Amino acid sequence: MEAVLDIADWPSALDLFGSQSTLDPAGLGAAEVYPLTVWMTWAFGAVFVLVMAFVLLAWLRRHPARPWWIWAGGIVLPLVAIVAVLVFSTAALVATTREDPDALIVDVTGHQFWWDVVYDPEGLALRDANELVLPEGRAVTLRLTTADVIHSFWVPSIAGKMDMIPGRTNVLTVTATETGRFRGQCAEFCGLSHPLMAFEVTVLPAEDFDAWLETTRGEARDAARPSLLDGRETFIREGCPACHEIRGVAEGGRLGPDLTRLGARPSLGAGMWRMNQGNVAGWIADVQDMKPGAQMPSYNHLSGPELRNLSAWLVSLR
Numbered sequence: 581m582e583a584v585l586d587i588a589d590w591p592s593a594l595d596l597f598g599s600q601s602t603l604d605p606a607g608l609g610a611a612e613v614y615p616l617t618v619w620m621t622w623a624f625g626a627v628f629v630l631v632m633a634f635v636l637l638a639w640l641r642r643h644p645a646r647p648w649w650i651w652a653g654g655i656v657l658p659l660v661a662i663v664a665v666l667v668f669s670t671a672a673l674v675a676t677t678r679e680d681p682d683a684l685i686v687d688v689t690g691h692q693f694w695w696d697v698v699y700d701p702e703g704l705a706l707r708d709a710n711e712l713v714l715p716e717g718r719a720v721t722l723r724l725t726t727a728d729v730i731h732s733f734w735v736p737s738i739a740g741k742m743d744m745i746p747g748r749t750n751v752l753t754v755t756a757t758e759t760g761r762f763r764g765q766c767a768e769f770c771g772l773s774h775p776l777m778a779f780e781v782t783v784l785p786a787e788d789f790d791a792w793l794e795t796t797r798g799e800a801r802d803a804a805r806p807s808l809l810d811g812r813e814t815f816i817r818e819g820c821p822a823c824h825e826i827r828g829v830a831e832g833g834r835l836g837p838d839l840t841r842l843g844a845r846p847s848l849g850a851g852m853w854r855m856n857q858g859n860v861a862g863w864i865a866d867v868q869d870m871k872p873g874a875q876m877p878s879y880n881h882l883s884g885p886e887l888r889n890l891s892a893w894l895v896s897l898r
């Protein structure tokens with residue numbers, strides 16, 4: 581039987597994004613967690629080797645164990661090890677969840693299977709999706725929640741992991757310390773397309789970040805050609821605004837990602853496909869084939885030209 585989806589055809593995560601690794605910290609939170617990972621691996625590796633050595637010893641020489649061994653190895657050693665882990669991990673937890681009153685606030689809301697992002701919700705209220713742009717060296721307070729089931733926000737290279745829980749807002753303050761592109765991933769099983777719920781993090785130098793906010797906050801770019809205008813009309817006629825907002829074209833749709841700057845995102849479908857017109861057209865025509873379980877209807881009744889103009893207009897938005 582032929583495989584329906586050949587993994588080898590999928591874009592590699594590392595092609596699309598930068599690093600997704602706790603062993604390659606590029607943020608204060610991740611830098612806090614990294615030494616814990618290293619020390620715990622060594623310390624418990626040593627305990628494992630020790631225990632295996634005792635097992636071997638017991639096998640080879642069958643004399644009865646001395647009681648103090650049981651006290652030392654069975655009670656004192658685990659107690660010391662667990663208390664040490666508790667102390668170091670609590671210190672890391674306190675350091676990674678410390679709030680900063682001057683931090684920029686960004687609301688991130690998990691949806692099946694994408695991310696809604698609002699920068700400076702009480703001021704600028706700039707809405708975007710499936711990408712998080714951060715300033716280098718500046719603290720950003722993420723207010724994390726969900727629109728449906730439990731998700732978990734995790735950018736391993738930048739910070740620790742935080743759950744997104746219905747009816748609750750969890751706060752995670754992150755400070756990226758390197759510019760570049762990193763990959764985030766939903767880390768809590770949330771339905772059929774859970775493993776395909778990723779996003780990218782772009783860390784810009786702080787000045788560039790301010791400029792980015794300034795240029796991104798406006799309305800979507802005007803349709804410059806008649807074919808693009810036609811694409812915009814199809815978008816409205818087909819009812820896409822019921823779920824998608826495009827500032828200056830159709831506002832208020834919140835059931836799907838904001839598309840105001842779709843063409844500027846490096847990936848389509850929350851970190852799944854490369855952003856290009858062909859993939860966008862394929863997405864609209866048969867979304868279940870592109871991302872099984874996505875909560876968007878397929879538009880396979882559109883004619884070739886309709887699909888072509890609609891997808892060309894969408895990728896022209898940046």
Ligand code: HEC
Nearest residue numbers: 692693694710818820823835836837848849850874875876
């Ligand atoms: C019932 C609500 C709904 C309707 C109607 C709808 N969509 Fe969607 N759309 C979604 C959802 C939900 C997603 C996110 C899917 C995912 O990634 O899991 C999405 C994702 C997308 C994406 C990818 C966005 C990104 O950030 O990668 C594009 C492009 C898109 N839709 C275009 C359209 C177009 C064009 C139409 C109209 C022809 C349309 N949608 C109609 C709900 C909808």
Ligand SMILES: [Cu+2]
Nearest residue numbers: 731766770777
């Ligand atoms: Cu999820």
